[in-house]
Amino acid sequence: MMTADVVICGAGIAGISAAYHLSLHQSSLRILLIDRGAPLSLTSDKSTEAYRNWWPGPDDAMVRLMNRSIDLMEGLARSSGNIFRMNRRGYLYVTADPARAEQLLQAAEQAARYGAGPVRRYGRSPLDPPYIPSPSDGFEGLPDGVDVFLDPAEIHRRFPYLSERTVAVLHVRRCGWLSAYGLGMLLLEQARARGVLFQAAHLIGVEVQGGRIRAVRLSVPGGEERVETGCLVNAAGPFFSEINRMLGVDLPVFCELHRKVMFRDEAKVIPRDAPLIIWMDPQQLPWSEEERETLEEMGRTDLLRMLPGGAHLRPEGGVESPYVLMLWPYETRPVEPMFPLPEDPLFPEVVLWGLTAMIPGLAIYWGRMPRPVVDGGYYVKTPENRPLIGPLPVEGAYALGALSGFGIMAAMAAGELLAAHVLGERLPEYAPAFAPDRYERLDDQACLHDWGETWQL
Numbered sequence: 201m202m203t204a205d206v207v208i209c210g211a212g213i214a215g216i217s218a219a220y221h222l223s224l225h226q227s228s229l230r231i232l233l234i235d236r237g238a239p240l241s242l243t244s245d246k247s248t249e250a251y252r253n254w255w256p257g258p259d260d261a262m263v264r265l266m267n268r269s270i271d272l273m274e275g276l277a278r279s280s281g282n283i284f285r286m287n288r289r290g291y292l293y294v295t296a297d298p299a300r301a302e303q304l305l306q307a308a309e310q311a312a313r314y315g316a317g318p319v320r321r322y323g324r325s326p327l328d329p330p331y332i333p334s335p336s337d338g339f340e341g342l343p344d345g346v347d348v349f350l351d352p353a354e355i356h357r358r359f360p361y362l363s364e365r366t367v368a369v370l371h372v373r374r375c376g377w378l379s380a381y382g383l384g385m386l387l388l389e390q391a392r393a394r395g396v397l398f399q400a401a402h403l404i405g406v407e408v409q410g411g412r413i414r415a416v417r418l419s420v421p422g423g424e425e426r427v428e429t430g431c432l433v434n435a436a437g438p439f440f441s442e443i444n445r446m447l448g449v450d451l452p453v454f455c456e457l458h459r460k461v462m463f464r465d466e467a468k469v470i471p472r473d474a475p476l477i478i479w480m481d482p483q484q485l486p487w488s489e490e491e492r493e494t495l496e497e498m499g500r501t502d503l504l505r506m507l508p509g510g511a512h513l514r515p516e517g518g519v520e521s522p523y524v525l526m527l528w529p530y531e532t533r534p535v536e537p538m539f540p541l542p543e544d545p546l547f548p549e550v551v552l553w554g555l556t557a558m559i560p561g562l563a564i565y566w567g568r569m570p571r572p573v574v575d576g577g578y579y580v581k582t583p584e585n586r587p588l589i590g591p592l593p594v595e596g597a598y599a600l601g602a603l604s605g606f607g608i609m610a611a612m613a614a615g616e617l618l619a620a621h622v623l624g625e626r627l628p629e630y631a632p633a634f635a636p637d638r639y640e641r642l643d644d645q646a647c648l649h650d651w652g653e654t655w656q657l
């Protein structure tokens with residue numbers, strides 16, 4: 201194919217979703233999806249695969265985007281016999297700090313106003329509404345919103361594995377996880393069945409004439425190819441800015457390295473039907489004097505400081521699986537993306553320590569953690585932690601990037617929104633919040649300076 205109506209650069213979950221929605225809305229389009237690697241292999245198969253509609257913040261745009269995305273994922277799960285194993289276990293936000301509990305409650309009220317669902321409080325009163333625990337599998341017929349537990353005895357009864365210091369637990373309900381690879385391959389299969397062509401190719405140049413896209417240049421096995429096109433979608437994940445540079449476009453986007461650890465929880469400390477559980481409190485790890493000296497010698501004084509909240513874990517696999525995933529983004533400096541990822545041999549132990557504050561039973565693995573597997577990738581972010589979806593200043597060029605730590609959960613709605621922009625269809629109300637031209641709108645720019653908590657995990 202030497203001409204295409206649309207070229208999508210990047211077959212991660214974002215580019216694949218764009219191909220799926222474009223081909224669904226206009227099956228006659230000649231769509232070329234390219235990637236320099238295998239589909240989904242760079243970032244989209246390295247995530248925690250979790251989703252949530254709980255996005256407190258300055259406005260309701262993220263809640264609406266995620267609600268739409270989850271609606272679309274549920275539809276696809278129903279029509280495919282839930283081939284990508286979407287569950288609805290929820291997220292548990294946990295704190296031992298009464299002030300943070302208050303902040304979480306305020307955030308819950310805010311998210312409820314935005315459409316995430318109601319706030320229900322549980323003590324031990326007979327007037328409390330019935331709490332419906334999450335089943336291990338499936339997503340049908342369950343509440344949305346958030347169940348709030350503030351009574352220590354009730355917290356201990358419901359969640360006996362949590363630290364006795366816990367003062368508040370928020371069980372956020374329209375959340376869970378799924379197989380991101382399963383979802384992505386299903387979308388790709390359906391897009392290909394509608395005529396989308398996938399090609400292993402590296403985008404190395406873009407021809408722009410008179411302010412419009414004219415062609416792209418590809419490096420392919422055995423040489424170079426030129427493909428004439430009037431439309432290019434930048435879904436290049438960590439290389440989003442590289443493609444923008446080819447277009448002469450500059451957007452405020454940076455990368456953060458995020459790792460995750462998988463290990464065998466042989467002692468079954470984490471219940472197999474547990475939700476995703478997050479420790480919201482900052483902490484300083486209890487290093488011994490000797491360990492402190494060693495860390496100083498290693499140049500790792502970063503681990504001696506107060507580390508931020510946000511350590512989290514979830515069981516991985518079915519009830520028979522021993523695996524647990526653990527994450528703690530305690531180092532989030534902007535970096536240049538590098539592959540393979542730089543190693544950090546201390547990461548598994550540090551995350552385990554951090555999570556022990558929330559789940560004391562994990563202490564049995566201190567110093568003898570079953571061999572962990574570490575992988576991860578880059579969160580590609582804007583300063584306000586919102587995606588970039590929509591037209592770029594070069595005619596025919598579109599952004600589908602900066603999907604940060606929410607690209608799996610947002611993919612369905614993000615691809616749909618991108619397709620609406622490309623096809624000139626009616627846009628949803630939340631479209632302006634994610635359009636790249638938001639930086640040209642004065643109010644939004646003012647807003648950027650005081651964005652506050654972004655609820656990133």
Ligand SMILES: Cc1cc2nc3c(=O)[nH]c(=O)nc-3n(C[C@H](O)[C@H](O)[C@H](O)COP(=O)(O)OP(=O)(O)OC[C@H]3O[C@@H](n4cnc5c(N)ncnc54)[C@H](O)[C@@H]3O)c2cc1C
Nearest residue numbers: 210212213214236243244247248250403437606607608609
């Ligand atoms: C540790 C970790 C945990 C995460 N947890 C979650 C989670 O629980 N829930 C969630 O929703 N999200 C999560 N995320 C975020 C999510 O994984 C990403 O937002 C998402 O995968 C981004 O998808 P993408 O398609 O934009 O990028 P990618 O998957 O990186 O795809 C981009 C593709 O573009 C290709 N490409 C780049 N440049 C070129 C070029 N010049 N020519 C050809 N091809 C090119 C690359 O090869 C790549 O395949 C997590 C991320 C990490 C790292």
